[in-house]
Amino acid sequence: MFAAERIRIIKNYLLKEHKVSVAKLSELLNVTEVTIRRDLEKLEKEGFLERTHGGAILKEYTEEEHAEEFVDIYKTQRQEIAETVFHLVSDNDMIMITEGLTNVYIARKLTQKSNLTVLTNDMRVAMEFANSPVNNVILLGGDVKEYAVYGQLAENNMQYFSVKHLFVEVDAINKQAGIMVSSISKASFIQKAIRSAEIVSVVCLANCFGEKSLYRVGSVDLADKIITNSALDDSYKDYLFGLNIQVYTSVDIYEE
Structure with a gap:
C-alpha cells in the first residue's frame, strides 16, 4: 500500500474515533509499527494529530475533553x-x-x-x-x-x-x-x-x-x-x- 493511501486511512480513522494506537494501525494497515510511527510523525508535523505514548489523538481532541464527554464531530x-x-x-x-x-x-x-x-x-x-x-x-x-x-x-x-x-x-x-x-x-x-x-x-x-x-x-x-x-x-x-x-x-x- 502506498504511503498516501495509508495517510488517508489514518486520517479517516482519527476523524471518526479521535484516538488510535500504533498497534491498532499496524494491524489495520498490515505494516510495521515503525512505518506507522513515521506516518504519525508526518501528520503531527502537518498539525493534524498529536502523538501520544503508543499512539495518537486528533489535534482538536484532548484527554480532558474525553474525560468529561466524548467529542464527536458527527x-x-x-x-x-x-x-x-x-x-x-x-x-x-x-x-x-x-x-x-x-x-x-x-x-x-x-x-x-x-x-x-x-x-x-x-x-x-x-x-x-x-x-x-x-x-x-x-x-x-x-x-x-x-x-x-x-x-x-x-x-x-x-x-x-x-x-x-x-x-x-x-x-x-x-x-x-x-x-x-x-x-x-x-x-x-x-x-x-x-x-x-x-x-x-x-x-x-x-x-x-x-x-x-x-x-x-x-x-x-x-x-x-x-x-x-x-x-x-x-x-x-x-x-x-x-x-x-x-x-x-x-x-x-x-x-x-
Missing part, C-alpha cells in the same frame, strides 16, 4: 440516524447491533423501547442497555479489541441466535467495491452475523458513501435496508433504488 448526523432506526424497531423485537459509534447512538435511543432483546459484540452498546431494566442485552464472548469482541469464539456464539433485525455499521459504501470496513475481524464477523438475521440494515454516514476502506464485506445488495443521514447524494439514492434496496434518511423516515 454527533448530529449520528443522532439523525438513531432517530430513524427508532421508528424501524418495535417493542418486543429481538435485534442485533454490531460494533460502531453510530450504533452506540442507536442503542442509546432504543433504550426508550420496551422488552427488546439485544445481541451485540460492542461493549458500549451493551452498557447502554445494561442501564435499561425494561430491555434485555446479550454480549457475545470473544477476543477483546478496543470496544468490541471478535474472533472465532464470537462467531461461533452467533450460531445459537436468530434475530429479526440486524444493524450493521460499516465504514464505506462504494458502487464498485461494495460494502467495506476497516478490519478483517469486523468483515468476517459481519459476514457471519448476516446469516443469523431476517432483515439486514446497513448503517453508514452519508460522507462515507463513495469512499473506500480496507476490507470488503460484500456487494451492496446484501443489505435489505440502508440507513444514513440527510446529506446522502441523490446519485447514490438513485443507485440504491435501482438495486431495490430500501433507503432511509433523516429527511424522510419512510423514503423508499
Whole structure:
C-alpha cells in the first residue's frame, strides 16, 4: 500500500474515533509499527494529530475533553440516524447491533423501547442497555479489541441466535467495491452475523458513501435496508433504488 493511501486511512480513522494506537494501525494497515510511527510523525508535523505514548489523538481532541464527554464531530448526523432506526424497531423485537459509534447512538435511543432483546459484540452498546431494566442485552464472548469482541469464539456464539433485525455499521459504501470496513475481524464477523438475521440494515454516514476502506464485506445488495443521514447524494439514492434496496434518511423516515 502506498504511503498516501495509508495517510488517508489514518486520517479517516482519527476523524471518526479521535484516538488510535500504533498497534491498532499496524494491524489495520498490515505494516510495521515503525512505518506507522513515521506516518504519525508526518501528520503531527502537518498539525493534524498529536502523538501520544503508543499512539495518537486528533489535534482538536484532548484527554480532558474525553474525560468529561466524548467529542464527536458527527454527533448530529449520528443522532439523525438513531432517530430513524427508532421508528424501524418495535417493542418486543429481538435485534442485533454490531460494533460502531453510530450504533452506540442507536442503542442509546432504543433504550426508550420496551422488552427488546439485544445481541451485540460492542461493549458500549451493551452498557447502554445494561442501564435499561425494561430491555434485555446479550454480549457475545470473544477476543477483546478496543470496544468490541471478535474472533472465532464470537462467531461461533452467533450460531445459537436468530434475530429479526440486524444493524450493521460499516465504514464505506462504494458502487464498485461494495460494502467495506476497516478490519478483517469486523468483515468476517459481519459476514457471519448476516446469516443469523431476517432483515439486514446497513448503517453508514452519508460522507462515507463513495469512499473506500480496507476490507470488503460484500456487494451492496446484501443489505435489505440502508440507513444514513440527510446529506446522502441523490446519485447514490438513485443507485440504491435501482438495486431495490430500501433507503432511509433523516429527511424522510419512510423514503423508499
